[in-house]
Amino acid sequence: MSEQKKQPNYFEFYELPIQFNPDLNTVKTKFYAFSKKFHPDFYANESEEKQQEVLELATLNNKAYQTLSNPKKRLKYVLELKGIVETDEGYQLPQTFLMEMMDINEALMDLEFEPDVEKMIQVKAGISSIENQLSSELNNLVVKYDETSDESLFPAIKDIHYREKYIARLKERLNP
Template sequence: MNYFELFEIPVSLQVDKNILSKKYVALQKKYHPDFFTQETEYEQADALEKSSQVNKALKIFKSSDETIKYVLQLKGLLEEEEKYQLPPDFLMEVMELNEELSTDSTEQINKLEAEIYQPVKPIIDHFNNDTTTTEDLLKVKEYYYKKKYLQRILDRLEG
């Protein structure tokens, strides 16, 4: 069972936060281990496992980047620790930014992030599990890795 099935919501690159909150509360009421103290050991272990899955799913669904990663993994388009090759022109642009890190860099990186988001925004906004193509999802994958790359630079700046 994947996390979308667990929460009984459609597969999406953007989970509605209001629905997410309501589903989370309902699932916690259903599976919280405190409600299974009088049950068998098996039922207690099962409730603990489901409660843990609910918490992991919530953490993923609260983060747009993690939700994108999760959907790409569900579709078999992204693997853990994958060595993804970013386009050379993007790497050159980021390398130049990296060499000139300053207080203005955060603004430049945020601007670049907005630029790389524009081409995939319609795909993310209108994702449909049945009709969105693999080609479109591969564009989202590239965006995901570019954003991750930019985030590492921002983390260094702030750290």
Template sequence: MVDYFEFYGLPVSFNLDQAIVKRQFYKFSKQYHPDFYINESDVKQAEVLELSTLNNKAYQVLSDPQKRLHYILSLKGLLVEGENYMLPQNFLMEMMEVNEALMDLQFDPDPVRLAALKEEVALIEREIMDELSEITSAFDTQDLVTQQQSLVAVKDLYYRNKYLLRINESINKALAAV
């Protein structure tokens, strides 16, 4: 895996200065624009095209906080394809209650209860995002051991948020049906 942070000459951080990211993107966009290499060998053109593609992918990831979070966890070896991550039991119990309420609402639609459930999930989501923000804000100034602990906590919050995205999809489907 190519390290996008290294490619842009930036430290691994959840909180990048977006002006610097954009500046690097434009710099490399000019430097690796395929039109400037039209008279070069096929090998050189292919190399430049690859660097141009890398620049576009790096920008897409580093300029989007959610993609950057996922990328950092992957880069640090904490997200594994097909991983069966175990969410904390108390979170799963809370989500089981939400899922049961959703199932009840499928059989007995109630717009008021559905709106309340949506707000309850939004509150849980805000709490997760606040905790995530607190951890990622401190990340850059932490020593390596503390950063590793923070990454484990970020991974847990990442999976909780991912679970909530599925819950929100179900709520939105239910809202559309009401």
């Protein structure tokens, strides 16, 4: 039985509350401060153990910054940190959403066999409209969570996260 490695808490590392929209100036300030503090050149004369420890802290700092400064990565990270989303989880999207996506997938298949500029523009506009609606709903939910820490919002946030992933895959098909 393999023991799963505990994910580092980047918010704790940067002394921030767990939020979907942390103060990005603080994130940047902490990143630069730790980049200086944990720069390997300052530890060249230290023991091998100390050099390794500093290298691990520098790596943690880089990963924390990359994750917390990117809205999509940060959303997924917060959901994973809270145990709401698991890596490679098989999430079941709602049937109504899948039916809507089936229409778009059929239109995309038709376009592969019979390219049609007008139809392509319509499909792209439809996908864009769904994407904007999801983004707006998600933004409202994460702002509400950041203000209230109401964890009952997590299922809705998780659902939109997976819908957005689905839409991103559709967009990849549009722009190969």
